[in-house]
Amino acid sequence: MGYSMRLEVWLSILALLISIGTAVFEYFWNIRINKTNLESELLKDVYKDFLMTKIPEARNFIHYGNDILSDTDKLVDILNEIRHASLFYKYKDKKYYNYLCFKLQALEDKLVMKTGSMSNDDFVIFNADLNKSIEEIYDIIIKKYKGEKIIYKGPKE
Amino acid sequence: MNRIELKFDKSDTRLAGFPYGKMIYDKQVKDNINYDDKIMIVFPTQIEKIASSFVQGFFAEIVKNIGYAGIEKQVDIVAGTPELVYSIKKNIY
Numbered sequence: 001m002g003y004s005m006r007l008e009v010w011l012s013i014l015a016l017l018i019s020i021g022t023a024v025f026e027y028f029w030n031i032r033i034n035k036t037n038l039e040s041e042l043l044k045d046v047y048k049d050f051l052m053t054k055i056p057e058a059r060n061f062i063h064y065g066n067d068i069l070s071d072t073d074k075l076v077d078i079l080n081e082i083r084h085a086s087l088f089y090k091y092k093d094k095k096y097y098n099y100l101c102f103k104l105q106a107l108e109d110k111l112v113m114k115t116g117s118m119s120n121d122d123f124v125i126f127n128a129d130l131n132k133s134i135e136e137i138y139d140i141i142i143k144k145y146k147g148e149k150i151i152y153k154g155p156k157e
Numbered sequence: 158m159n160r161i162e163l164k165f166d167k168s169d170t171r172l173a174g175f176p177y178g179k180m181i182y183d184k185q186v187k188d189n190i191n192y193d194d195k196i197m198i199v200f201p202t203q204i205e206k207i208a209s210s211f212v213q214g215f216f217a218e219i220v221k222n223i224g225y226a227g228i229e230k231q232v233d234i235v236a237g238t239p240e241l242v243y244s245i246k247k248n249i250y
Contacts, residue, residue, distance in 0.1 A: 073206070080209055080248060087250075105210045109173040112208040116171075 036147055043145045046085050051138060054078050059134060069118045069126070072111040079104045079111075082137075093144075099152045100140055107133040159191050162199040172207045178214025186215075192222050192231075200236040200245075207241065209248035216249050225250065 058075035083104050089097040110133070114126055143150045163185055165172070172178070190196060196219075200207070219228060228249060236242045 076206075076208070077244075080244075083209070084247075084250065105175075105208070109208050109210055112171050112173045112206050115206070 040145055040147075042088070043141070046088070047082070047141050047145070050078065050082050050085070051141065054081070055134060055137075059130075062130075064118070064123050064127075067117055067119060069115050069123065072115045076108050076111050079108045095152060096140075096144055096150065099150065100137070103133070103137050103140060107137070158195045158197060159189065160197045160199065161186055161189055163201065165201060165204065167203065170203055170205045172204060172211040174208070175210045175214035175217075178211035179217060180214075181211075182215045182218055187218065190219075192227075195231050195233070197233045197235060200234070200241070202237040204237060204241070207236075207245055207248075212245055212248040220249070 055075070055078055058078045061071045061074045062069070063071045083101055086097055086100055089100070107130070110126075110129070118126065140150055163181065165181075186198070216228070219232065223231060234242050234245050236245060
């Protein structure tokens with residue numbers, strides 16, 4: 001076999017290997033994409049209503065007047081609903097579930113304990129903290145939906 | 158029937174926190190409970206709201222001993238309003 005003939009054979013083998021490699025890569029990549037899409041669909045089913053309407057409506061309910069913080073129960077109930085709705089993730093992604101519950105219950109505790117008499121200065125701090133806590137919960141869920149990395153800053157499991 | 162009436166400071170109307178729930182269980186329930194009998198947990202009427210973190214801390218040992226099914230069969234909860242009783246039962250999970 002001449003030199004050019006050997007080169008042709010090697011190039012053909014290389015081309016064949018690249019084709020097979022590409023096909024295998026695409027096969028597994030598609031499986032991964034389908035898995036991600038399925039998870040995204042599940043996440044959307046679980047959280048969409050909470051993020052789009054239930055949390056904002058319950059947040060709007062909260063009232064401060066005459067140095068009294070009131071009407072926090074609706075948001076407390078929604079936070080517990082989200083926790084219950086997330087139970088699937090206790091077995092699918094325990095780290096995410098524990099972190100989300102940590103954030104939900106931390107906010108719930110603040111709402112339960114701070115309802116009642118509150119000075120105007122304290123309300124300003126509470127209100128800012130409340131909005132920040134809600135944003136954090138949104139952030140965790142949306143990052144999970146997008147498949148982005150979540151930095152867990154809660155207590156150790 | 159074990160009837161356990163919980164006691165809190167008169168000024169306490171709201172309860173929150175897993176460690177606090179566990180502490181109340183350890184101090185007021187642990188040595189007074191018989192898991193072979195029906196159990197009644199009575200929250201004083203002064204308590205208006207209980208966060209799920211407290212419920213889970215309080216019931217953690219009870220769940221370990223008799224499980225969720227056991228709680229449904231054996232444990233009765235008494236509190237100021239039916240809504241509060243419902244909320245406590247729901248938040249055990």
